[in-house]
Amino acid sequence: MVGYVARRLLQSLGVLLGVSVIVFGLLHLTGDPTRLLLPLEAREEDVRQMRALLGLDDPLWVQYARFLTRAVRGDFGLSFKHQVPALTLIFQTLPATLQLTGAGLCFALVVAVPAGILAALKRNSILDAACSVGVLLGQAMPVYWLGLLLIMVFAVGLGWFPAAGRDGWSSLVLPATALGAFSMARIARMARSGMLEVLAQDYVRTARAAGIRAFVVTYKYALKNAAIPLVTIVGLEFGILLGGAVITETIFAWPGVGRLAVDAIFSRDYPLVQAIVAVLATLFVVINLVVDLVYTWLDPRIVYVRSVR
């Protein structure tokens, strides 16, 4: 177990190192970053001065090493637009994003898990059919369209919830629903097939044959085992939700990291873009590390399978 944890930690660090290469490369993509940073009509000597200031005349690997040593300490430089350390801006907006993605994930789980399980228990019923239609629609609806529809119906039409901004719980309902819908569809599908698989296992049949009440068999024995694969996808879903938050926050004017990122990209605020990508990727890696460790704790067979390979 300790060996596995250590290996998994090392692997996560490797991934973060790879992320840093891509984040670093983002700025150098167009050749000369000074051209991105300065207005088009900048004079030649200004460009030269800027190059010297940013250390762009050094060899690329020296620049990367410098970038990495600073990034590890959380120093991504000042945001061009706001003239504040990029990380400060992110930490100001991150709570809003975490609140939105957390609410989206909760909403997805609360609807999808019971729906998937019921669909599996009442297989081929009307409920099952309704569930699979919901899954198909949920997977086909782009988040920005669903967001606009929700605004049209529930904000403009019925006036139940605000259309934009972050002001109390009622403002969270529409963005969280829009963001969570896609994950809801995927989780419901997984829950259904997972439950079906477990229900077909020998130990469920044995428990039933032994005369244990159907309720206990379903909700105690089967459900526990069906929950295990769901834990891993929650980690992956979280990454998908963080990506989806970029668009959701733009539509609902939600003051989170996603909107900050879109704004930073359009104002060529490269230090801020780099910092945001790095922070979100780190968040994803850490969450998946935790999920993996929880997973091995829930299902000890996993460690043995991996160490054999």
Place this chain on the structure above:
Amino acid sequence: MSVVAHTAAPALARRRRRVSFRAAFGLSVLLLMGGSAILAPQLAPWDPAKQMLLKRLRPPVWQERGLSQHPLGTDHLGRDILSRLLYGGRISLGVGLTAVTLSALIGVSLGLTAGFFGGRLDALIMRVVDVFLAIPYILLAMGVVFALGPSLGNVILVMGATRWVQFARIVRAEVLSIREREFVAGARARGNRSLRLLLHHVLPNALTPIIVVATLELAFMIIYESALSFLGLGVQPPTPTWGWMLADGRNYVASAWWLATLPGLAIMLTVLAVNLLGDWLRDTLDPRLTV
């Protein structure tokens, strides 16, 4: 045993019938969408970029103030929605298909290499896969497209370069089991070189999952393209795209519902059709596949 056989047979038949209905639905919607995209110049009643300011924001024909020349209404610049939807389909499907092809080329080559040669190369490629999984691809794509300039080619390039991971993972897993099979050992014993072995013996046997992933990824790419368009980083105007039309409609959610609703409906129908087809392909070709 007989009890099992009796309950299993009708269930299987029912399953087959339902699956094939879904597939037929998916295929016909897709053919309709594809056909109207290809024939857009012939089918579209108007030039999609033509502005008719006197006929701004007209609703679809079945509503009051609707005009019969504009069956699905007009937008805020008086452009015909139906014509724009038809032309937009060309971008969505065209970009989607090219981007999937590109990402399949990258992903399949890397997956084949990783699975077949194993060792350090495999470890390296799989770590790169992890890196790409960790970065929110939409942010990466936005950053890159913005830096390079939002042109048709760049959009396709970036979409292909950020989504190859799925292909690499599934192909690697498939190759790991194929390379242990006897026909591969036999081909090797006959003196086949590695490259020939890969292309003639391993790749054809990994084709099923590649086809399935490609279909499901196409659905994804269509959403991806319109998301970039929606954010203003897709193919640039005056070329009409569904995502761009949605973004235009954003400012009129209160007054002109059709502007944002119709392009979204087009995206959803197309994605739904492709997904249905992908599900059916997976269930028929290889039910054990989990993608």
